Amino acid sequence: MFPGWMLLVLLLASQQLGRPARGHSLDGAVTSARERVDLARHILAEAPLIDGHNDLPWNIRKFVHNQLKDFNFAGDLRTVAPWSRSAWSHTDLRRLRRGMVGGQFWVAYVPCESQNLNAVQLTLEQIDLIKRLIDKYAHQMQFASDTKEIMRAHGDRKIASLIGVEGGHSIGNSLAVLRILYDLGVRYMTLTHTCNTPWADSSSVEHNMKYPEHGGLTSFGKAVVREMNRLGMMVDLSHASVGTMRDALAASKAPVIFSHSSAFALCNSSRNVPDDILRDLAVSGGLVMVTFYNYFVKCGPTATVADVAEHISYIRDLIGVDHIGVGGDFDGINRTPRGLEDVSMYPELFAELLRIGNWTADDLKKVAGLNLLRVFSSVEKVRDHMRLSGVLPSEVFITGPLSGARPECFLDVDSIEREMEL
Ligand SMILES: *[C@@H]1O[C@H](CO)[C@@H](O)[C@H](O)[C@H]1NC(C)=O
Numbered sequence: 001m002f003p004g005w006m007l008l009v010l011l012l013a014s015q016q017l018g019r020p021a022r023g024h025s026l027d028g029a030v031t032s033a034r035e036r037v038d039l040a041r042h043i044l045a046e047a048p049l050i051d052g053h054n055d056l057p058w059n060i061r062k063f064v065h066n067q068l069k070d071f072n073f074a075g076d077l078r079t080v081a082p083w084s085r086s087a088w089s090h091t092d093l094r095r096l097r098r099g100m101v102g103g104q105f106w107v108a109y110v111p112c113e114s115q116n117l118n119a120v121q122l123t124l125e126q127i128d129l130i131k132r133l134i135d136k137y138a139h140q141m142q143f144a145s146d147t148k149e150i151m152r153a154h155g156d157r158k159i160a161s162l163i164g165v166e167g168g169h170s171i172g173n174s175l176a177v178l179r180i181l182y183d184l185g186v187r188y189m190t191l192t193h194t195c196n197t198p199w200a201d202s203s204s205v206e207h208n209m210k211y212p213e214h215g216g217l218t219s220f221g222k223a224v225v226r227e228m229n230r231l232g233m234m235v236d237l238s239h240a241s242v243g244t245m246r247d248a249l250a251a252s253k254a255p256v257i258f259s260h261s262s263a264f265a266l267c268n269s270s271r272n273v274p275d276d277i278l279r280d281l282a283v284s285g286g287l288v289m290v291t292f293y294n295y296f297v298k299c300g301p302t303a304t305v306a307d308v309a310e311h312i313s314y315i316r317d318l319i320g321v322d323h324i325g326v327g328g329d330f331d332g333i334n335r336t337p338r339g340l341e342d343v344s345m346y347p348e349l350f351a352e353l354l355r356i357g358n359w360t361a362d363d364l365k366k367v368a369g370l371n372l373l374r375v376f377s378s379v380e381k382v383r384d385h386m387r388l389s390g391v392l393p394s395e396v397f398i399t400g401p402l403s404g405a406r407p408e409c410f411l412d413v414d415s416i417e418r419e420m421e422l
């Protein structure tokens, strides 16, 4: 029986010879599940595991109205109501630690029902919540807004905590709001959630919940993508329609991500990514962060950690290991795979890949976080390049009637007579 460190040495040695672990003694040596989990933990201690999507902030709003005095993140939430009773709760600090989570995108999600109403305000409140949460638990969490800060937090053994916004409705059709979100630390925006915006179609159009309104991105939608490029905010295509995926891939000067989606070929949910899009994603240097919701893994109510590993393996066979990450969607789903029930279980997923036999330690480090760091760093380089070449903030604005907008909810500022002079 080899101890974990010895296996790691063997793995690293086998890589230095440029060969996969398979064909070496590892195949036979890593016999027990425990040894594989130990090895996975060693790997995740070296390279940060950066998960693309966690919806805890929305649950804090739902359960305790964003009152952090009523929220003990350091405690065991499995024993505290209403968390203990909820199928949607999978996250607390102790379990994040056990799960070796080195970086987390916390999601400032607000529901589509707030589109063209108070979506912007709700988004700001969720960003405020995430920042207060990080401050309250500063001994374990560290706010991060760039690749260097992620690595520094990991070096300090803190959970690098990043902010993502889920749904273009959060910018209220305004590039000014988009820019301010970047200033507040938002580092990705999912172009749509389950609703179309006035400038982008959502994946809901694929199953006729909503008719395609634009066939993808409108010209304003493309301006949103370019402004995100200029700012250095990652474009997230989870929840987008296939047309929006295509248009965004074409419009973006920087690689894009899917923060929580799996392979359409294995489960034909419109939330997953079709093969041709995966190929284009690879060509552009982007990343799909494989998600764990049973209905996206197995298209049904039950799934296992092995089924998630199958999505990862499938995508590697199709486009290579450089374009895969993980985006569990914990706290945003109510059915998790067996063996991957909460945030403490990530090492089990990496152990499962080791079990398959043709995964090296380097491969696993890429999937864990190095691929995300590479994409994020490309996005930062595109930002720097655009700034150096003098690209100015976009002053494009949306014209025409807003989809779903209720006129009585808006002050049409431009139509008001001047009344400042008394
Ligand atoms: C997925 O496959 C099922 C069964 O073949 C089919 O009924 C369904 O329409 C497909 N869904 C999509 C989004 O392609």
Ligand SMILES: *[C@@H]1O[C@H](CO)[C@@H](O)[C@H](O)[C@H]1NC(C)=O
Pocket (backbone or CB within 6 Å): 313, 316, 317, 356, 358
């Ligand atoms: C790894 O092994 C699996 C299972 O044998 C196989 O399906 C897959 O194609 C292999 N992939 C690579 C990249 O070697």
